[in-house]
Amino acid sequence: MAQIGQILVDVPTMQTNDPYSYAIPAEWEHQLQAGMRVIVPFGRGHRMVDGVVVGVSDVTSFDGTLKPIEAVLDLSPVLNEELQRLADWLADETFAFRITCIQTMLPNLLKTKTEREIAPLAAITPAEKAQYFPDGEPRPFDPDKLDDGTVANLLKLQRAGKVTVLYHVKNQAAAKTTVGVAPLLPPAKLAEIQATVAKRAPKQADLLAYLQQMVPKQPQPQAKVVKAAGISSAVINTGAEKGWLEKSTLEVYRDPFHQPVKPTQPLTLNPDQAKAVTAITAAIDGDETQNFLVEGVTGSGKTEVYLQSIAVALRQKRTALMLVPEIALTPQMVNRVKARFGEQVAVLHSGLSKGEQYDEWRRIDSGAATVVVGARSAVFAPVKNVGLIIMDEEHESSYKQDETPRYHARDVALWRGKYNHCPVVLGSATPSLESRARAAKGLYTRLVLPKRVNDRPLPTVHIVDMREEMKSIGDSDFSTPLVSAIQERLDRHEQVVLMLNRRGYSSFVMCRDCGFVLKCPNCDISLTLHMDSHSMKCHYCGHEEAIPKICPNCHSHKIRYYGTGTQKVETALQAQFPTARILRMDVDSTRRKGSHERILKQFGNHEADILLGTQMIAKGLDYPNVTLVGVLNADTALGLPDFRASERTFQLLTQVSGRAGRSTKPGEVFIQTFNPDHYAIQLAQSQDYERFFVTEMAMRHQGSYPPYYFAVQVTASHEDEAVAAKAMYQIVDALKLDLSDQAIVLGPTPKAIARVKRKYYYQVVIKYKNEPDLKAGLEQIRQAAQIPARHGLAVTIDPEPMNFM
Numbered sequence: 001m002a003q004i005g006q007i008l009v010d011v012p013t014m015q016t017n018d019p020y021s022y023a024i025p026a027e028w029e030h031q032l033q034a035g036m037r038v039i040v041p042f043g044r045g046h047r048m049v050d051g052v053v054v055g056v057s058d059v060t061s062f063d064g065t066l067k068p069i070e071a072v073l074d075l076s077p078v079l080n081e082e083l084q085r086l087a088d089w090l091a092d093e094t095f096a097f098r099i100t101c102i103q104t105m106l107p108n109l110l111k112t113k114t115e116r117e118i119a120p121l122a123a124i125t126p127a128e129k130a131q132y133f134p135d136g137e138p139r140p141f142d143p144d145k146l147d148d149g150t151v152a153n154l155l156k157l158q159r160a161g162k163v164t165v166l167y168h169v170k171n172q173a174a175a176k177t178t179v180g181v182a183p184l185l186p187p188a189k190l191a192e193i194q195a196t197v198a199k200r201a202p203k204q205a206d207l208l209a210y211l212q213q214m215v216p217k218q219p220q221p222q223a224k225v226v227k228a229a230g231i232s233s234a235v236i237n238t239g240a241e242k243g244w245l246e247k248s249t250l251e252v253y254r255d256p257f258h259q260p261v262k263p264t265q266p267l268t269l270n271p272d273q274a275k276a277v278t279a280i281t282a283a284i285d286g287d288e289t290q291n292f293l294v295e296g297v298t299g300s301g302k303t304e305v306y307l308q309s310i311a312v313a314l315r316q317k318r319t320a321l322m323l324v325p326e327i328a329l330t331p332q333m334v335n336r337v338k339a340r341f342g343e344q345v346a347v348l349h350s351g352l353s354k355g356e357q358y359d360e361w362r363r364i365d366s367g368a369a370t371v372v373v374g375a376r377s378a379v380f381a382p383v384k385n386v387g388l389i390i391m392d393e394e395h396e397s398s399y400k401q402d403e404t405p406r407y408h409a410r411d412v413a414l415w416r417g418k419y420n421h422c423p424v425v426l427g428s429a430t431p432s433l434e435s436r437a438r439a440a441k442g443l444y445t446r447l448v449l450p451k452r453v454n455d456r457p458l459p460t461v462h463i464v465d466m467r468e469e470m471k472s473i474g475d476s477d478f479s480t481p482l483v484s485a486i487q488e489r490l491d492r493h494e495q496v497v498l499m500l501n502r503r504g505y506s507s508f509v510m511c512r513d514c515g516f517v518l519k520c521p522n523c524d525i526s527l528t529l530h531m532d533s534h535s536m537k538c539h540y541c542g543h544e545e546a547i548p549k550i551c552p553n554c555h556s557h558k559i560r561y562y563g564t565g566t567q568k569v570e571t572a573l574q575a576q577f578p579t580a581r582i583l584r585m586d587v588d589s590t591r592r593k594g595s596h597e598r599i600l601k602q603f604g605n606h607e608a609d610i611l612l613g614t615q616m617i618a619k620g621l622d623y624p625n626v627t628l629v630g631v632l633n634a635d636t637a638l639g640l641p642d643f644r645a646s647e648r649t650f651q652l653l654t655q656v657s658g659r660a661g662r663s664t665k666p667g668e669v670f671i672q673t674f675n676p677d678h679y680a681i682q683l684a685q686s687q688d689y690e691r692f693f694v695t696e697m698a699m700r701h702q703g704s705y706p707p708y709y710f711a712v713q714v715t716a717s718h719e720d721e722a723v724a725a726k727a728m729y730q731i732v733d734a735l736k737l738d739l740s741d742q743a744i745v746l747g748p749t750p751k752a753i754a755r756v757k758r759k760y761y762y763q764v765v766i767k768y769k770n771e772p773d774l775k776a777g778l779e780q781i782r783q784a785a786q787i788p789a790r791h792g793l794a795v796t797i798d799p800e801p802m803n804f805m
């Protein structure tokens with residue numbers, strides 16, 4: 001009996017979305033499993049491409065045309081059964097290629113070309129070790145270069161847990177290294193030499209003294225040795241020449257969360273928290289899948305509810321997955337989880353090197369890590385036997401992926417909850433309308449934490465009408481009441497958080513004579529002035545050019561800056577409060593790795609009085625000394641042509657307000673706005689989520705928007721505007737929608753920013769209640785969009801657009 005493998009090849013096109021059959025070479029028979037990666041010849045030219053096994057079946061004989069699998073990259077599946085099913089579902093849901101979905105789910109290291117080694121494990125017998133690892137060291141593993149018998153035997157050892165396969169990135173250029181120093185001689189010997197050189201070369205004696213108290217074979221960074229021993233690096237070189245010490249290359253571990261954290265014990269829950277934990281516990285124990293929406297005001301202690309629920313899952317020998325919006329912005333949350341659960345916590349985030357990511361992934365896959373914390377893509381972590389999935393700040397739009405596959409982590413979490421028979425807990429102070437509406441329908445059980453812990457009050461929120469303020473403060477960005485509130489805090493040594501939703505120095509540059517605005521040559525967007533780099537930048541494509549001194553259009557010298565950015569406000573703020581220590585946090589100040597954490601840590605240590613930032617400072621911060629929050633421009637989002645503009649504004653204002661007065665000192669908030677009567681701003685003032693929900697739902701109903709309607713956004717882009725537009729009209733025709741009452745079509749229209757990176761974007765938004773043929777229709781469009789005749793035309797389908805822009 002022979003076997004054939006069903007292989008999805010890594011060639012994301014329509015024709016290859018279904019697996020191809022390949023003959024399984026004899027040595028891999030009954031070894032090859034679904035979820036393993038392979039290399040196969042593809043197409044007429046027999047070009048070698050990567051692929052993933054999705055099925056294996058027995059056949060009596062091969063059809064003569066079947067090509068054989070060229071090589072097998074894994075000894076065991078990198079995608080377990082659950083993740084394989086998830087990939088199928090994901091491809092279906094998001095109109096993406098199956099191979100693209102699989103690639104999205106794997107850690108980066110497994111996506112790149114890697115070198116493999118096979119290494120002995122403790123369980124190996126001396127005889128086996130002698131046979132396969134003659135020098136006792138791991139050996140390169142390339143099944144292609146080994147004879148079939150050896151491969152088969154190594155596979156057997158692997159299944160018996162006696163060997164393991166290690167992956168190395170070929171290009172380790174990204175790894176940060178430094179010079180390490182370790183003693184080569186035992187301490188007694190070093191002491192002996194020290195005595196002989198003490199008079200003649202006191203610096204060498206110092207080095208020898210230091211080396212004696214080092215742990216053998218544990219290199220320390222050279223810089224550290226130089227400093228601690230009080231010597232120069234020339235002395236280290238002498239030591240190396242004389243054979244006292246050995247230099248080596250040390251990899252610097254760059255995980256900002258690797259610092260040890262002080263362990264914490266569970267807190268005594270207040271009655272609302274206890275009720276929530278009890279309900280979640282019952283669902284972890286129960287057979288039916290039950291999902292929850294934890295709606296808790298800012299500072300109500302949601303984290304403690306999560307942590308104690310995770311503990312319940314762990315006690316049952318199950319695992320837990322916790323999603324956070326963005327790891328870099330939530331170091332406090334990661335530390336809290338680590339402080340409670342220690343070594344068994346794995347953290348997945350983009351700040352890790354590929355190797356570190358892969359190490360964490362493997363700790364999860366092997367079951368060594370039982371609690372996983374990570375941002376959006378961590379929802380694909382290979383945790384098994386999941387007992388609980390938590391999604392903190394569930395309303396955050398960063399949970400939705402903006403590129404293919406356009407998935408929402410919430411939907412993936414719900415799918416995995418069902419698969420694992422475990423509850424999904426969505427938590428927020430300001431749940432998304434979708435989630436709150438589903439809770440109202442009974443799809444989620446609502447758990448409410450209506451008060452802050454220890455009955456601390458919510459902050460007092462003031463609305464500042466900037467239309468009035470402008471009369472006295474001119475074009476300053478700070479209203480009179482905000483200025484005196486900041487001064488008060490500085491006098492009392494308390495801390496201030498200021499939010500401004502625009503980075504850069506000013507918004508745009510305009511000529512006062514001819515009205516010319518400097519725009520990006522590639523995109524339909526004006527360029528932003530950046531003072532730190534002394535240039536004009538496009539926030540969409542990264543285009544950068546010099547700041548104009550005269551108008552490029554009319555050559556007038558009256559070219560001026562308009563609008564406000566974080567850099568400009570920082571300068572103005574410093575001028576107003578010369579002694580205040582200010583930290584700025586925006587995309588520009590946090591470009592370097594680890595800078596988010598550093599800024600937040602500095603602020604947490606009260607090394608600064610004011611933290612000024614974009615909306616990235618609104619999330620999760622829990623600093624007891626912050627008693628004042630100021631929002632400089634509450635209106636930025638309100639003006640956008642986005643049906644979620646009010647929701648986003650309400651959420652952002654409520655979240656950022658929630659940073660004030662979280663400990664014993666009460667908090668105060670000033671919201672500067674030109675729309676003081678807008679309901680989103682008024683209700684953010686009273687921090688009344690329920691009223692906002694009811695009001696906004698009425699608006700959505702009136703406008704036939706989600707969550708009353710489902711929506712799909714189809715986009716076509718091409719360098720030629722006419723091609724993009726025409727494609728959109730053809731697509732709408734082809735869909736044959738029932739426009740009588742089930743579907744509403746908006747467009748085709750150019751997108752809000754019609755041109756990005758030299759391509760024109762046209763879109764259509766289809767809102768529908770129940771359109772049974774829509775999915776099949778869209779699937780067809782996806783296929784039609786692949787026709788080579790339409791070269792350069794890209795069609796994308798977003799099944800749950802975050803906005804219609």
Ligand SMILES: Nc1ncnc2c1ncn2[C@@H]1O[C@H](COP(=O)(O)OP(=O)(O)OP(=O)(O)O)[C@@H](O)[C@H]1O
Pocket residue numbers: 267268269270273296297298299300301302303304428429453454619620621622658659662
């Ligand atoms: N039962 C409790 N007893 C005492 N302190 C508690 C208790 N629960 C939580 N806390 C403390 O209250 C503070 C606020 O809790 P936490 O940060 O979890 O709030 P949150 O609901 O997540 O708020 P936000 O949505 O604003 O981030 C924390 O410092 C936490 O340690």
Ligand SMILES: [Zn+2]
Pocket residue numbers: 520521522523538539540541542543757
């Ligand atoms: Zn641009």
